[in-house]
Every structure is written in structure tokens, then in C-alpha cells.
Amino acid sequence: MCGIVGYIGNRQAYPILIKGLRRLEYRGYDSAGVALLNGALNVYKKKGKVNDLVNFIGDKNIKGNLGIGHTRWATHGAPDDINAHPHFSGSERLVIIHNGIIENYATIKSWLETKGHTFTSETDTEVLICLIEQIQKEGDLPIEDAVRIALTKVVGAYAIVVIDRLDPNKMVAARKSSPLVVGIGEEEFFVASDATPIVEYTNQVVYLDDNEIAIVSRENGLKVVNIQNEEVKIPIVHEIDMKIEAIEKGGYEYFMHKEIYEQPKTIDDCMRGRLSVQEGWARLGGLAQYKNKICNADRIIIVACGTSWHAGLIAEYLIEDLARIPVEVEYASEFRYRNPIISERDVVLAISQSGETADTLAALELAKKMGALTYGICNVVGSSIARATDAGSYIHAGPEIGVASTKAFTGQVTLLSLMALVLANERGTISSTQYQEYITELGQIPEKVNKALTSSDDEIRIISEKMKNADNALYLGRGYNFPVALEGALKLKEISYIHAEGYPAAEMKHGPIALIDENMPVVVIATNPSAHEKIMSNVQEVKARKGVVIAVVNEGDSEMKKIADYIIEIPSTLEPFTPLISVIPMQLLSYHIAVMRGCNVDQPRNLAKSVTVE
Ligand code: G6P
Numbered sequence: 001m002c003g004i005v006g007y008i009g010n011r012q013a014y015p016i017l018i019k020g021l022r023r024l025e026y027r028g029y030d031s032a033g034v035a036l037l038n039g040a041l042n043v044y045k046k047k048g049k050v051n052d053l054v055n056f057i058g059d060k061n062i063k064g065n066l067g068i069g070h071t072r073w074a075t076h077g078a079p080d081d082i083n084a085h086p087h088f089s090g091s092e093r094l095v096i097i098h099n100g101i102i103e104n105y106a107t108i109k110s111w112l113e114t115k116g117h118t119f120t121s122e123t124d125t126e127v128l129i130c131l132i133e134q135i136q137k138e139g140d141l142p143i144e145d146a147v148r149i150a151l152t153k154v155v156g157a158y159a160i161v162v163i164d165r166l167d168p169n170k171m172v173a174a175r176k177s178s179p180l181v182v183g184i185g186e187e188e189f190f191v192a193s194d195a196t197p198i199v200e201y202t203n204q205v206v207y208l209d210d211n212e213i214a215i216v217s218r219e220n221g222l223k224v225v226n227i228q229n230e231e232v233k234i235p236i237v238h239e240i241d242m243k244i245e246a247i248e249k250g251g252y253e254y255f256m257h258k259e260i261y262e263q264p265k266t267i268d269d270c271m272r273g274r275l276s277v278q279e280g281w282a283r284l285g286g287l288a289q290y291k292n293k294i295c296n297a298d299r300i301i302i303v304a305c306g307t308s309w310h311a312g313l314i315a316e317y318l319i320e321d322l323a324r325i326p327v328e329v330e331y332a333s334e335f336r337y338r339n340p341i342i343s344e345r346d347v348v349l350a351i352s353q354s355g356e357t358a359d360t361l362a363a364l365e366l367a368k369k370m371g372a373l374t375y376g377i378c379n380v381v382g383s384s385i386a387r388a389t390d391a392g393s394y395i396h397a398g399p400e401i402g403v404a405s406t407k408a409f410t411g412q413v414t415l416l417s418l419m420a421l422v423l424a425n426e427r428g429t430i431s432s433t434q435y436q437e438y439i440t441e442l443g444q445i446p447e448k449v450n451k452a453l454t455s456s457d458d459e460i461r462i463i464s465e466k467m468k469n470a471d472n473a474l475y476l477g478r479g480y481n482f483p484v485a486l487e488g489a490l491k492l493k494e495i496s497y498i499h500a501e502g503y504p505a506a507e508m509k510h511g512p513i514a515l516i517d518e519n520m521p522v523v524v525i526a527t528n529p530s531a532h533e534k535i536m537s538n539v540q541e542v543k544a545r546k547g548v549v550i551a552v553v554n555e556g557d558s559e560m561k562k563i564a565d566y567i568i569e570i571p572s573t574l575e576p577f578t579p580l581i582s583v584i585p586m587q588l589l590s591y592h593i594a595v596m597r598g599c600n601v602d603q604p605r606n607l608a609k610s611v612t613v614e
Contacts, residue, residue: 001610002085002608002612003020003021003026003193004098004160004191005017006067006190007066007188007189008065008066008171008189009065012062012065013064018054019197020069020192021034022050023401024196026608028072030047030073030084031053031071031081031083031084033084033086035069035163036062036063036064037064037168038065039168044060046081047079050071066171068097068161070099072084075124076105083123085123089129089130094129094136094164095165096125097160097161098158100157100160100177100178102155104155105124108128117134124156129162131153131154132162135149136164142167144172145229148227157358158176159176159193160173170217175208179194179612180192180207181198181207185202191216198240199244203240207236208224212232213225242398246398247401255402255602256404256602258402260406260587262407263406264453268446270415271418271442273285275443276439282442286375287391290375290390291426294423295426297325297373299345299346300349301329301342302330302349302351303350303363303367308405309329310409311413312351315349315351315419318420318576321420321576322421322423322576323420332357332362336363342367342371343372346367346373348372349377350376351416352376353400353412354609355384355386357612361384364385365388374390374391375391375392377416378394379408400609403607404491410449417576438577448573449581449584451570452570452571452581456568460588461592466521468596468597471499472520474508475488475522476535477535478528478531478535479530484525484578484583485503485525488500495594496599497597513541518547522550523586524538525552525586526560539551539563551564551568552568553569554571556569
């Protein structure tokens with residue numbers, strides 16, 4: 001959470017910073033600010049979105065070819081103008097932007113108060129910049145040394161960038177547990193939380209590692225040291241392959257809408273080189289080296305958060321059903337604090353779109369420490385989780401910018417379907433005929449998703465009109481569609497602020513049935529053949545209590561038509577792959593309802609896409 005960007009070079013920094021902040025807004029949008037150095041050090045910051053900042057700045061002095069910018073997701077202190085970043089040090093010589101949390105800020109603050117420091121904001125970040133200033137003053141140090149020494153005294157997570165008014169040719173950046181990328185251009189450098197603010201200027205980037213400090217100066221270029229002040233000899237320069245179109249809306253009103261409609265392509269991209277229908281094979285490069293170990297694992301433990309956790313639940317069905325390896329799915333945040341039993345015979349899968357979610361990363365580190373093999377399933381290339389795992393596979397969904405995850409979810413489920421298939425084939429738990437059937441069917445998924453998108457959209461708009469004023473909604477599914485019900489409810493909550501619950505359909509009678517009346521829309525996902533009859537009975541139970549049933553069914557399901565109030569028809573597929581298609585109406589429904597309620601679909605209140613704090 002929080003997006004940071006910095007620039008040093010020959011161009012004007014301001015337009016680069018503002019454009020970069022707009023790209024990073026998915027990381028938080030409580031307030032935004034910039035600092036620009038042009039002899040004077042000007043800081044402008046404002047509660048609200050980047051647009052509010054731009055309006056506030058108006059025709060103020062925005063000159064400077066060194067600058068930093070920040071978009072905030074509030075942790076310490078309310079989201080207001082004062083707590084917005086950048087933060088000055090007491091003397092206003094130094095300025096900082098920060099993504100993360102300084103956990104021991106209160107102790108440091110008390111110590112600084114004894115030295116005469118006073119604070120204007122409630123943030124941990126202002127404490128850090130005052131600490132840096134104190135250390136700089138006491139030792140008469142260059143800024144990079146003051147930053148480094150200060151960081152030896154803090155506990156917590158950070159990606160920071162600091163500039164010093166009296167050292168105008170330098171920018172100092174550092175990271176621990178929060179992402180930071182340095183872009184290398186022609187006589188110019190960029191730093192940012194991810195590569196999106198950088199990509200149109202250069203494709204050469206260096207990913208900083210934890211406890212590394214980048215000193216970027218006009219005279220000496222990029223130098224990276226660790227916290228012990230040892231130089232990292234040759235930082236590895238990566239070439240990024242990201243297209244500008246991928247991070248722009250391309251004619252859609254919202255990124256979420258664009259990302260929903262990209263799914264036929266992103267699912268195809270995820271399978272490219274991993275599935276051949278003609279030759280009849282599925283494979284995963286990342287798995288090759290550890291296939292034996294995973295095939296013979298005692299358990300696969302999946303750690304994830306949010307939508308990625310729902311993908312993990314689907315993986316539990318897939319891997320147990322096809323490959324017959326026991327699977328446990330854990331909320332990363334709970335896993336790490338409940339003293340879990342993990343052995344060297346376990347494999348831990350971390351699923352994360354961003355690859356930066358703090359809880360998932362910490363769960364992974366714990367599993368590593370306890371000897372398990374770790375495997376990452378991430379979207380963002382070069383992200384912390386991707387780099388921290390023993391092996392892994394990218395889902396290749398391209399940048400996902402809408403806060404509510406859509407194409408990353410189907411990418412994760414596609415990847416996990418491939419994984420289940422590869423493991424099942426290897427272990428001989430499915431016949432070769434079944435293996436071939438699954439391969440053929442997976443190859444058809446992009447086309448079926450496309451059909452689900454185009455054929456259901458009109459009906460979903462009509463249903464959205466009816467549902468948009470509801471206060472509550474219930475989502476029901478069984479088997480493979482139970483996690484889809486959870487995901488449908490989460491999507492609705494996230495972006496339209498309607499309270500919604502996902503439930504296994506049969507569990508409804510143990511509680512939620514008490515809520516059902518004529519005002520309660522009940523979305524029933526009934527596309528998995530093995531559960532069809534049972535779910536029909538559940539629908540009868542809802543109708544008997546006057547609930548309004550919106551049923552998602554396979555094309556041609558005439559039985560459900562007789563009892564449900566609304567029907568959404570989608571193409572059928574083999575049972576293990578049903579979530580890939582049945583989730584499409586869930587995404588569209590929440591999207592249209594949110595738009596009809598006037599919500600900002602891409603930036604729902606209080607949320608952020610990349611949750612880099614606990
Ligand atoms: C946040 C986002 C969700 C996402 C979750 C996990 O809560 O708003 O959309 O599913 O984090 O993120 P990850 O990047 O680890 O998949």
C-alpha cells in the first residue's frame with residue numbers, strides 16, 4: 001500500500017511524478033503529494049486522489065528536475081493534508097516518502113523529543129525523517145550515510161526515498177519488505193513501487209533487495225550498498241517487457257471492465273507454451289525441477305489472502321480431486337501466527353497477484369524456515385514473493401490495475417488447473433483418456449469465457465438494475481462453485497458496498513436461511529453437474545421463503561428456468577474447470593451494480609490493491 005515515485009535527470013520531474021502517481025493509485029488513494037527541488041524544496045500535498053492534488057497545485061511553482069511523489073493508504077494517522085506525504089524533517093532540509101510501517105516509531109519519537117524535535121503529523125514517517133536528520137546533524141554526514149544508520153535503528157517495513165536540499169544532485173532510496181524498483185535511463189533515474197511509472201522512459205530496471213540502499217546521483221550514477229555499507233558490486237539490470245497499452249484503459253471507462261474483458265486473452269497467455277491440445281500435453285516449467293518432491297509431498301499447504309485465497313480453495317478441489325495429494329488452504333495472516341506444523345515433506349504454495357502481500361510473504365518465510373519447499377504463483381514479475389520462493393510460475397495476466405481482482409483470479413485458477421493436471425498425470429491418478437479430455441477442454445476455455453462474457457452481459461445488466469438497491473445478498477454454490485460463491489460475494493462487497501455473504505449451498509439452512517425474505521437476492525451458482533440436483537433443492541428452500549433467486553446455469557438448463565426468478569446462461573465445461581467460467585457473471589454483476597450505484601469501481605473506498613502492511 002502507498003505508491004512512491006522519484007525522478008532525477010534533465011527533464012522536469014513534476015509531469016513524470018504525476019503520471020507515475022496516477023499509475024500507482026491502485027496502491028492507495030487517501031492523499032497524494034510531491035516534493036520538488038529547484039534551489040528551494042517545495043512540498044505540495046492534499047487529502048484525496050491525485051486529481052485533487054493537481055487541482056490544489058494549480059499554477060504554483062512546479063519547477064525542478066529532482067522530485068518525489070507519494071499516494072497514500074493511511075496506516076498511522078487520519079487521511080488528511082497534514083499526514084499526507086512527503087514529510088519534511090524539522091529543519092525542512094530533508095524530505096521523505098515512505099511505503100510501509102515503522103513499528104518502533106513511538107520509542108524513537110520519545111527519544112527525538114528529548115533532543116528537542118517536535119512533530120506536526122501523526123505519522124511514523126515523520127519520525128523516521130527526523131531521526132535521519134538527527135543522525136546527519138550529529139555526525140555531519142552525507143545523506144546516504146544518515147539514511148543507512150537510521151535504518152539500522154528501525155524495526156518494520158519500508159520503501160523510502162529521501163532528498164536533501166543541500167545535496168541537490170542525489171536521491172537516496174531504500175527497501176525492506178516493501179517493493180522498490182530503480183529505472184535506469186540516459187542520464188536519468190527513476191525509483192518507484194513498481195515499474196508502471198517507469199516503463200515509458202526506460203525498460204532497464206534494478207529490483208532492490210531487502211536491506212539495500214540505492215544512491216542515485218547525477219555525477220556517479222547508481223550505487224547500491226547494504227545496510228552494513230558494503231557495496232553490492234554489480235546490481236543486476238533486468239529488461240522489463242511491459243506495454244504501455246497494458247497499463248492504460250484503452251477506451252473502457254474503468255480498468256476493471258477492461259480487465260474482465262481481457263480474460264479470454266489472459267487465460268490463453270497463461271497456457272501458452274504450457275498446454276498443447278494438438279500434441280496432447282500439459283507442462284509447467286517451474287514445476288520440472290521439483291516434480292518428484294511435489295508428487296510425493298505429505299501435504300500441499302496453500303497460503304494467500306483475499307481473492308488469491310479463493311483461487312487457493314479452488315486448487316484444493318482440483319489437486320485433491322485430480323492428483324489425490326492432500327491440500328490445506330490457509331489465510332496467510334492466520335497461518336503465520338498460529339504456530340503451524342510444517343515439515344520438510346510439505347510443499348507450501350504462495351498465491352499472490354502482486355507478489356507483495358505482507359502476510360503472504362511472511363507466511364512463506366516461516367514455511368521456508370521450517371524446511372518446506374516453497375512455490376510461488378504470482379502475476380507481477382520480479383515481485384518479492386516470486387523472488388523469495390524456491391520455484392514458481394507466473395500467471396502472465398499483465399498489469400492488473402482495478403483494485404478488485406478479476407483477470408488475475410482466472411489466471412491463478414488456470415495455472416492451478418494446469419498444475420493439478422500435470423501432477424495427476426505424473427502420479428497416474430487419472431487415466432490417459434481423462435488426461436487428454438482435460439487437455440482438450442482446457443484449450444477451449446478462452447473461447448468459452450469469451451462466450452460467457454458476450455452472451456450474459458445484457459441479462460446481467462437487467463439483473464443489476466433489480467439488485468442495485470439491495471442491502472444484503474447471499475451467494476450460494478457447492479463443490480467447485482463454493483469458492484466462486486465466496487468470490488462473487490467478495491466482489492460485490494468490495495466495489496458496491498452491498499453486504500454479501502458466500503456460503504456452501506447446503507450450509508444455508510444452518511444460519512443464513514433466517515435472513516431470507518422477499519428483499520434478499522440469492523445468487524445461486526449451479527453449473528457443476530455433480531451438485532445439480534442438490535442445489536435445485538436448495539433453490540426450492542430459498543423460493544419457499546420468498547427469496548429472489550438469480551441462477552447461473554449451463555446453457556439449456558430448463559429445470560432451473562422453471563423455479564428461478566432470473567437465469568444467467570453460460571457455456572458448460574468439465575466439472576474441474578467450471579470456476580473459470582462461472583466466475584465471469586460474478587465479476588460482471590458486481591461491476592454493473594457498482595457502476596449503477598455511482599461507485600468508483602477501480603478505487604473502492606478503504607481498499608488498496610497491494611497490501612504491504614500486516
Ligand atoms: C487486497 C486486494 C485483493 C487481493 C488481496 C491479495 O485485499 O484488494 O484484490 O485479492 O489483496 O492480494 P495479492 O496481491 O496477494 O493477490
